[in-house]
Amino acid sequence: xxxxxxxxxxxxxxxxxxxxxxxxxxxxxxxxxxxxxxxxxxxxxxxxxxxxxxxxxxxxxxxxxxxxxxxxxxxxxxxxxxxxxxxxxxxxxxxxxxxxxxxxxxxxxxxxxxxxxxxxxxxxxxxxxxxxxxxxxxxxxxxxxxxxxxxxxxxxxxxxxxxxxxxxxxxxxxxxxxxxxxxxxxxxxxxxxxxxxxxxxxxxxxxxxxxxxxxxxxxxxxxxxxxxxxxxxxxxxxxxxxxxxxxxxxxxxxxxxxxxxxxxxxxxxxxxxxxxxxxxxxxxxxxxxxxxxxxxxxxxxxxxxxxxxxxxxxxxxxxxxxxxxxxxxxxxxxxxxxxxxxxxxxxxxxxxxxxxxxxxxxxxxxxxxxxxxxxxxxxxxxxxxxxxxxxxxxxxxxxxxxxxxxxxxxxxxxxxxxxxxxxxxxxxxxxxxxxxxxxxxxxxxxxxxxxxxxxxxxxxxxxxxxxxxxxxxxxxxxxxxxxxxxxxxxxxxxxxxxxxxxxxxx
Amino acid sequence: xxxxxxxxxxxxxxxxxxxxxxxxxxxxxxxxxxxxxxxxxxxxxxxxxxxxxxxxxxxxxxxxxxxxxxxxxxxxxxxxxxxxxxxxxxxxxxxxxxxxxxxxxxxxxxxxxxxxxxxxxxxxxxxxxxxxxxxxxxxxxxxxxxxxxxxxxxxxxxxxxxxxxxxxxxxxxxxxxxxxxxxxxxxxxxxxxxxxxxxxxxxxxxxxxxxxxxxxxxxxxxxxxxxxxxxxxxxxxxxxxxxxxxxxxxxxxxxxxxxxxxxxxxxxxxxxxxxxxxxxxxxxxxxxxxxxxxxxxxxxxxxxxxxxxxxxxxxxxxxxxxxxxxxx
Numbered sequence: 004x005x006x007x008x009x010x011x012x013x014x015x016x017x018x019x020x021x022x023x024x025x026x027x028x029x030x031x032x033x034x035x036x037x038x039x040x041x042x043x044x045x046x047x048x049x050x051x052x053x054x055x056x057x058x059x060x061x062x063x064x065x066x067x068x069x070x071x072x073x074x075x076x077x078x079x080x081x082x083x084x085x086x087x088x089x090x091x092x093x094x095x096x097x098x099x100x101x102x103x104x105x106x107x108x109x110x111x112x113x114x115x116x117x118x119x120x121x122x123x124x125x126x127x128x129x130x131x132x133x134x135x136x137x138x139x140x141x142x143x144x145x146x147x148x149x150x151x152x153x154x155x156x157x158x159x160x161x162x163x164x165x166x167x168x169x170x171x172x173x174x175x176x177x178x179x180x181x182x183x184x185x186x187x188x189x190x191x192x193x194x195x196x197x198x199x200x201x202x203x204x205x206x207x208x209x210x211x212x213x214x215x216x217x218x219x220x221x222x223x224x225x226x227x228x229x230x231x232x233x234x235x236x237x238x239x240x241x242x243x244x245x246x247x248x249x250x251x252x253x254x255x256x257x258x259x260x261x262x263x264x265x266x267x268x269x270x271x272x273x274x275x276x277x278x279x280x281x282x283x284x285x286x287x288x289x290x291x292x293x294x295x296x297x298x299x300x301x302x303x304x305x306x307x308x309x310x311x312x313x314x315x316x317x318x319x320x321x322x323x324x325x326x327x328x329x330x331x332x333x334x335x336x337x338x339x340x341x342x343x344x345x346x347x348x349x350x351x352x353x354x355x356x357x358x359x360x361x362x363x364x365x366x367x368x369x370x371x372x373x374x375x376x377x378x379x380x381x382x383x384x385x386x387x388x389x390x391x392x393x394x395x396x397x398x399x400x401x402x403x404x405x406x407x408x409x410x411x412x413x414x415x416x417x418x419x420x421x422x423x424x425x426x427x428x429x430x431x432x433x434x435x436x437x438x439x440x441x442x443x444x445x446x447x448x449x450x451x452x453x454x455x456x457x458x459x460x461x462x463x464x465x466x467x468x469x470x471x472x473x474x475x476x477x478x479x480x481x482x483x484x485x486x487x488x489x490x491x492x493x494x495x496x497x498x499x500x501x502x503x504x505x506x507x508x509x
Numbered sequence: 510x511x512x513x514x515x516x517x518x519x520x521x522x523x524x525x526x527x528x529x530x531x532x533x534x535x536x537x538x539x540x541x542x543x544x545x546x547x548x549x550x551x552x553x554x555x556x557x558x559x560x561x562x563x564x565x566x567x568x569x570x571x572x573x574x575x576x577x578x579x580x581x582x583x584x585x586x587x588x589x590x591x592x593x594x595x596x597x598x599x600x601x602x603x604x605x606x607x608x609x610x611x612x613x614x615x616x617x618x619x620x621x622x623x624x625x626x627x628x629x630x631x632x633x634x635x636x637x638x639x640x641x642x643x644x645x646x647x648x649x650x651x652x653x654x655x656x657x658x659x660x661x662x663x664x665x666x667x668x669x670x671x672x673x674x675x676x677x678x679x680x681x682x683x684x685x686x687x688x689x690x691x692x693x694x695x696x697x698x699x700x701x702x703x704x705x706x707x708x709x710x711x712x713x714x715x716x717x718x719x720x721x722x723x724x725x726x727x728x729x730x731x732x733x734x735x736x737x738x739x740x741x742x743x744x745x746x747x748x749x750x751x752x753x754x755x756x757x758x759x760x761x762x763x764x765x766x767x768x769x770x771x772x773x774x775x776x777x778x779x780x781x782x783x784x785x786x787x788x789x790x791x792x793x794x795x796x797x798x799x800x801x802x803x804x805x806x807x808x809x810x811x812x813x814x815x816x817x818x819x820x821x822x823x824x825x826x827x828x829x830x831x832x833x834x835x836x837x
Contacts, residue, residue: 392557
């Protein structure tokens with residue numbers, strides 16, 4: 004029986020070796036104190052290079068390492084200085100930005116107008132392949148002129164300044180020296196925090212930058228953890244593992260309010276939940292009367308009260324009231340089933356089937372509520388649920404054969420009507436299954452007029468056309484919902500900016 | 510199955526037959542990998558466009574085309590495939606579209622976390638499953654069986670997202686004994702590995718019970734009992750070896766499954782392993798990363814299966830890998 008024992012010992016030894024080999028993983032959470040804020044986000048940032056992507060979980064982290072060219076006041080949403088201390092329009096297509104003197108990157112090199120120009124040109128460089136190219140494609144040249152940054156656009160651009168709030172200034176010399184790949188892993192910026200450590204897929208730790216030009220932030224260090232499951236984020240908050248968690252569902256927010264040591268922080272955002280119609284190959288939805296019937300059939304207040312649990316606001320179009328161009332004269336969408344029924348009979352589509360395209364990225368309860376509301380006025384809604392990649396492929400295809408109705412959420416991160424109505428409804432746009440030359444003309448004009456009053460008038464006219472043709476309905480203005488330990492005081496802003504300098508801990 | 514112990518010199522375990530067998534199996538493995546990768550390569554590309562997922566909401570068709578060009582998605586499928594195979598042979602599995610880093614680096618960073626969790630879960634389920642299996646077989650029809658078997662089956666019947674959250678609610682939120690999510694040292698391994706083990710333990714317990722029941726009426730055990738061997742000695746010295754093969758087979762399959770990434774458990778516990786990376790990469794259509802994960806998972810499967818087959822020969826010398834064992 005000695006072999007017996009030898010074999011067993013060998014097995015045990017093998018198991019131990021495997022465990023020992025597997026133990027090469029390290030906890031990165033040592034030494035947390037009162038001035039450290041632990042934040043649960045959904046995903047690990049896909050990059051820390053601010054030139055590449057602009058997804059929430061990435062910019063929540065990297066915008067604290069870099070300074071933006073411009074900022075928005077978190078309370079008023081007005082543009083405020085950051086790296087640019089002032090800006091003037093030299094001619095309709097040229098802007099001059101005075102760069103803040105005396106700012107240095109965390110490695111000690113001074114930040115210049117050349118760095119700001121480099122940061123913008125890098126995004127425009129085709130070989131770099133930035134996913135933010137679309138936001139800046141109107142820029143034809145960016146260059147340094149002594150202490151100033153000069154930005155030229157191909158046409159007059161009223162939204163340039165809005166998008167420049169998303170531009171982070173990166174150090175040209177360092178990026179060129181180490182290359183894009185190293186820069187994404189070891190970013191150096193001029194912002195209030197520096198990268199202390201990053202554990203792939205798990206967490207990123209930031210520490211206050213002692214050389215920052217602004218007032219020293221009260222949060223001395225922050226740990227961003229990737230926790231994809233919303234129930235787990237709530238558990239982290241309840242077990243005091245996290246101080247702040249992002250992207251809560253309205254149900255999860257209810258759970259948090261039961262704990263007196265926790266608070267829900269929420270704010271209306273520029274994100275709008277909407278329904279868009281296929282007015283080209285949408286079957287019954289080709290008829291504007293059916294679209295108006297659907298708009299009157301949806302019980303908006305029930306969606307806001309029951310499904311969003313109050314974390315939403317009524318709205319009159321697809322534009323957030325926070326954005327430039329919002330037409331205050333339009334009435335909020337109204338639930339009127341009697342009028343809806345009348346329109347359905349007029350159009351002669353009672354009992355017709357409408358296909359509703361959606362993806363798991365969108366709340367299925369809202370889709371089902373709309374299905375029930377439309378059922379009540381005699382429309383059979385057939386839900387076509389595919390994953391997001393397939394949904395996009397189908398909806399954005401020029402064939403327009405994706406169905407009749409789709410549900411979505413929209414935010415351009417630009418607080419401007421141009422970023423909403425143009426991509427959604429301009430003829431030939433990838434999202435648009437609608438075509439009206441009169442609307443197209445107004446939307447095109449509004450892109451190149453820089454006088455705010457004239458622009459507002461153009462948008463007022465275009466929203467009148469959209470209200471009549473109704474290629475889409477705004478369902479509600481969405482809220483950003485965060486859960487926080489009561490030791491944190493912070494007012495979230497409409498852009499979901501997540502600047503740690505705005506936060507205080509006790 | 511005959512059970513008389515036959516002895517042979519250790520060198521026979523790796524006979525020329527075995528070497529040929531291993532070479533053959535490795536050849537098959539390469540073929541299987543090639544097949545799996547080919548299917549995944551084409552199926553992925555039929556399922557959606559990563560460029561559309563990467564661009565901001567307001568992007569135009571031209572912006573998407575531009576990104577497709579940069580990612581090399583505008584080349585013909587055949588061209589992309591030949592490129593991919595050529596690079597893969599040289600160990601280059603491409604760059605992640607989302608993270609802009611080598612796919613291989615991404616998975617090698619995550620592998621230790623998954624391996625740690627898989628091994629811990631396997632050890633737990635082996636200890637628990639084998640113990641329960643042996644007890645329920647020896648105490649067949651008695652109260653021990655009636656109590657233990659339902660416990661194990663309940664563990665298997667509960668889905669990981671439920672077990673996991675329940676454990677978090679009790680041990681993290683309620684008692685505050687253990688960390689709820691993430692990796693904060695060995696203690697944080699406990700809840701996710703118990704969650705995973707509760708799924709595997711039942712399979713191991715049932716196989717163990719079956720194997721032990723098969724052995725119990727046999728002569729060698731009766732002889733051992735007649736010689737006065739105690740219960741414990743009976744199990745560890747006599748039963749263990751003769752029941753090892755089916756248990757090893759199940760355990761190896763479980764390990765291979767676990768090493769592929771325990772998707773649900775990793776998401777619940779925010780465990781930064783391969784399972785989470787898989788979910789993110791599939792939903793972002795990050796083709797190079799998904800392909801790399803599939804290659805790795807298939808390779809792990811093949812290697813573990815081959816390793817198990819070879820281990821049979823070590824545990825039971827009558828079994829020779831290659832199928833030419835001596836008649837007993």
